[in-house]
Amino acid sequence: MTSDPKAARLQKVFPVDLDKFLPDIIKRNYGKWVDRKFHGAGIIEHISETGERVFTVKVAMPPNARLSADTLEKFADIADRLGIGALRATMAGNLEFLTDSLEKALKIKEEVESMGFPVGGWGPAMWGINSCTAFLTCTTSVVDSPSITKALGDVLKPYFTGEEKLPAKLRIYVSGCPAMCAGGTAIDIAIVGQWGAPPIIREEALSYCLPPPKALEKIAESQVFLVQICPTGALSLRREGGRVKLTLIPEKCINCARCKENCDAFDYDPENVGVAILVGGKMSNTGRGPRLGRVLIPWLPAIPPRYEEIVAVVKRVIDVWREHAQPGERLAEFIDRIGWQRFVGLVGLEKVHAVYQRIPDHVRTFMYFRQRYEAWRRLREGI
Amino acid sequence: MTSDPKAARLQKVFPVDLDKFLPDIIKRNYGKWVDRKFHGAGIIEHISETGERVFTVKVAMPPNARLSADTLEKFADIADRLGIGALRATMAGNLEFLTDSLEKALKIKEEVESMGFPVGGWGPAMWGINSCTAFLTCTTSVVDSPSITKALGDVLKPYFTGEEKLPAKLRIYVSGCPAMCAGGTAIDIAIVGQWGAPPIIREEALSYCLPPPKALEKIAESQVFLVQICPTGALSLRREGGRVKLTLIPEKCINCARCKENCDAFDYDPENVGVAILVGGKMSNTGRGPRLGRVLIPWLPAIPPRYEEIVAVVKRVIDVWREHAQPGERLAEFIDRIGWQRFVGLVGLEKVHAVYQRIPDHVRTFMYFRQRYEAWRRLREGI
Amino acid sequence: MAAPPGLPPPEELLKRADEMLRELEKGPWPSHVSELRKTRYPLHVYGVGLVARKSPWGPGTVRVKYVNTGVLSRWARDWVPNGGEETHFRVFHTPGKFWKTDFIRQIAKISKELGVGLIEIVGQTGAFVINLTKDKAEEMVDALREIGTDVGGSGDAIRALNACVGPALCEFALFDTLRWYAEFYKDKRINDAIATPGFPYKFKIKISGCPMDCARANRADVGFIGVWEGAPEVDQELLRKKIEAGEVDPKELAARCPSGAISWDGKELRIDGEKCKKSMECIRRAFPAIKPGKKIKIAVVVGGGVKGRFGPKLGNFIGYLGPNDTQKAIDLVFKAIEPWNNEAMPKCRLGDYIMIAGIENFLKKADIKLEGMPEMAKTGDEVPYAVLSKEEREEYLNLVKELKGRA
């Protein structure tokens, strides 16, 4: 194809050599773990059939799991000194120190905590708050998830460290926009940035997102990329003489942000922007199994740096859950058991759901034309 | 208001005097029934705490429960001779003879059967076939339910009389058009006439359905009655100069027939017309409770007088149910238990449901924008 | 409606109509055609419709003084050779639809003298239907009123009520469906809403004595269905006898209970009232050893219907009345009607309106409060984005202000 030696880059170097990347103690006990013990928040003892043990110490990272190289090196030092010379990043953005005795684990805990990084999670506790990158690096963000995460963490830390108990696992995902990079909505509490009002089109920047004029002439309006990606048909292209005009029908827009994700010409007014808070999602097959979260409140302003409105709602949800849930009951199962209305009432947001009853007429028609979900109790469930 | 003596007609004469309309034996035992025995298909013995007994003999009526006054009088004679001097029409269009001994009940059975009216129903049997009036009197019908009912009854009679056993109750509703006057779809098997293709507008007849020209001028297009009743927005009114034109967008039409029900200017071509067959509905709270029927086949031609296609499918559904259902299991519960796919496969119509997977794009968008029903097995149900 | 394409010439058409009709007189099931032959109903019109595969009837008119509902009239379409006409009345049925023989003979007489000798003994809503000849309409109304019933229930009005036979003939009846039927009819407001159309669409009321729902109340605009609280009542003694006699299999009872409420330990059958969903499965199998419970309630369902604007719907359960609450039940009907009548588009059934308004908003507007009202219409959306008005957003903000104080 080419003689450029850089073309070799098309063959990726994947870190797949288990032998190379796994610590020795892990290799020796790979697949041999027979039991585990929890030693307070954040520490697990894994017991192998070989008799060996590995202790993991789970450490909260700053929002968006951002570390300086300096701090990372300090952690490496601790891992060498008190651990088995290895760390691992968890799936969800915490850092696990690995060691081989409880004392060392407790020592690690002490040291990282003195550096300002709390140890905690596992079992009936907050396991962490996941944040996307948002204003740190992202062009499409509408609210800044890392600072929201910080504001939440400052208030919720005792649930992470185990100072305050929770009924079950709690995780929070904070995403700066509807792309939901923090992991979506299938989690206990999800906070999702959204535009509030339909996008504003900046005519002057639009040409970057459209095919060149010559090519555009040959494409049917409905086939133009920007028109196509809008899932509701809110965007349409009209040709006026030689010029084209992209129009947006606000009534059709659902604020999904797909246009924005694909074209920088879509803008918004910070006044309208806010977050939706969803509750009761989960991925795990425990309880009644995985499910998507549900909107508890479709909009709240996101006012840095303390985001008091968001923090208040999250705190309140947790308080209600703590007070009323059975032991072991995740937020999802708790809401299922007591019912949405009661839950919303306990939180103090009874009035909120009125909005969900508004469904535009054309939508309803079709929704009920095909398989319809039953919105209200039928006799059988009622009696 | 007026001195016309006929104005008294606005005060209806309702037959509400229980004392007058109920037979004496019924009055004596009103609310005192303590037990009942079934004596073969069609005969129930009701036992009162007073010791008295009433036997009811359920007799199938011709389609659409149409009787000549002559026949009705003959029945009255039988009721006087062998019964307690009273009959009752059932909810569902059968006729019940009332008497006070099993012999008389059996004698009644003999006599009505010799007149050509079978006795049957109750328990695990066909309780009857309900038909709307359709071509007998109705202007909006697209197929003729009474003759379909006749064709079905001729084949299904043994299930009514008990000569052939069924797993549970079976009732069939046959409606001549989507108005579903035979009782809708919440029944074991529902047959519903439908247009097949979008309506044809007869311009020349339209003016009868529109406000007078002067009034029409003042009404917004979208507020015109005919435009309003279409649930999908398939109908729109355009003013062209002084004239108005009603246009129909076939892609939006769902063939609900509401336009037709409200305006005789909507026409159809008999070639396109057919019936949908739905299965697995019920009203009763037995089993898993009331539910709407589901389309088994969305279209079949309705060819009088024998309607072979319709009869074949109904017969096949019943055969499959008979062969595979547990005792006491209504069609709805049977389908629930074995699953739709397996059911459809057993009937031999696997390919039919492909059509249900086609949902127009705009519909899908909105359907999934709001509360969505889960179309496919999730992990939890799958494993 | 236009003549279908390719219709044969009149003579041929009538001939084929006749063949068609004859064919429909064959076979073991009772034939409507055979019955129609005994009447003056214009059978050729029907036959022509069958051949044409199109309804032969077009809308006709007949005016009957001060009778605004229940009268329907048709003319044969212009493509039906020899034409024909058809007019019929919807007539209120008796409670329980009992017809004593003298009443039958009165009906038959009226039908023969003023009509064509044809009766639909019960229509699907619960009325019966009597054909007449146009010029006898006024007389027919008076004759029917004379014998104690009347014409009514079509158009955008309350329709003929329907109630199951209930205590008159059924062991399962949990309340007096026929008294409810009578009380409803006696109410002046019901009378007026039957006599004169004026609602956005038709309105149906149905009453079933127990969860078997023989009157299909769960598909009415407002339906009433008898239920009970807690577990069915078990007469252990009698049950044991039935088991010994082989009439009842206790294991089957437990297995067939859809809510898992029944347990059988080899000696005694126990039912968990909390779990029982009133399926009647145990009752119908072991009656009267197992009977409905004694504490009776009337479940109220609203907004059912076969089609309307948004397609088929079963009723929405909204709570309970007591078995003697007929007046409250009638009030409830009119409370439900009010916002619908004020706000709904034409040809929206109550259920369609409820879907538009949202059931909670509807219940609020209708000011309906019942014992045991279920909670909450809908859980939150699964979709976290939406276009929201400034007002809405402010509302949310205000709601949360209070919480902020608490946090």
Added chain:
Amino acid sequence: MAAPPGLPPPEELLKRADEMLRELEKGPWPSHVSELRKTRYPLHVYGVGLVARKSPWGPGTVRVKYVNTGVLSRWARDWVPNGGEETHFRVFHTPGKFWKTDFIRQIAKISKELGVGLIEIVGQTGAFVINLTKDKAEEMVDALREIGTDVGGSGDAIRALNACVGPALCEFALFDTLRWYAEFYKDKRINDAIATPGFPYKFKIKISGCPMDCARANRADVGFIGVWEGAPEVDQELLRKKIEAGEVDPKELAARCPSGAISWDGKELRIDGEKCKKSMECIRRAFPAIKPGKKIKIAVVVGGGVKGRFGPKLGNFIGYLGPNDTQKAIDLVFKAIEPWNNEAMPKCRLGDYIMIAGIENFLKKADIKLEGMPEMAKTGDEVPYAVLSKEEREEYLNLVKELKGRA
């Protein structure tokens, strides 16, 4: 994006940005701002964004030869005083995300020398992210490749894979998630689809060792989740000990089993494997006295995602593979990709495409056949009317012709 209205003048803006940043360094939770201060990341840009309540970043470009995915670059918007830029690489994580300290030090070194000294230790897809300076991009790629990893996984391509830690550290692991992770990466087709974008949209593959789904596989385009057949395995002896020790409450186990599979007769705990829904509830409470069953299967879920065209969706379960079927699993991924890649509109995730095609049609087109495939996508409509094409109608007619023969 345009400057938000009412932005203060540059100096004031920077001052308020600084105040905002300082505020974010307070409080007990680790602060990203404090970390960022230790790097050469242009922190004022972030601060200005917070004050403006608008992302301060606009799209930038950087070209790295033959690196077509995993490179992202930004310019500060024109309203950010003093401007700024930001570029980062998405880098493949090690199996199980284990970082030995020598590896950490290599990363840190690269970060400091060629970047700004800032690392996102794990991104939400499972890569890690390393900031760099634009002019060092070519060097950075080579440096990363040198230490055994690489840049990739953004745009309309297969993204960084994700697998839970599995047998490396978890007692519940039902199969070797990390070997699967490695085998997938070694496949040439996977490599190419990661290296070069070309699909309608992004594509994610996630692997969880058990139904806890720590890797959130049920939200991936294709996910693999370890499950077992039948009942969990009960070590009655050990269980008894745990019960005696008060560690386990057998009644609670039964009560918390969401499928009602567990019964406890006071002596022995029995689990009905038919009923068990693999909730892990009993296992996590009584481990290792109760463990997953021995017959292991890999549940395959397809079409999950957080949004896409039609909003949030969980995966659709489509059947099972065996624990060693890595090659079959990779084949399955490309079978799933094929019809999607051929037919889907741009920016339709696999799940959106499945919704458009219908899952059964999709499975057919993709020629996917698995053990334990569930039946049937959808039951029939509840609405009996529809507009149907002539062809469709003929199809129905043909279908029934055969039945007619049988009737």
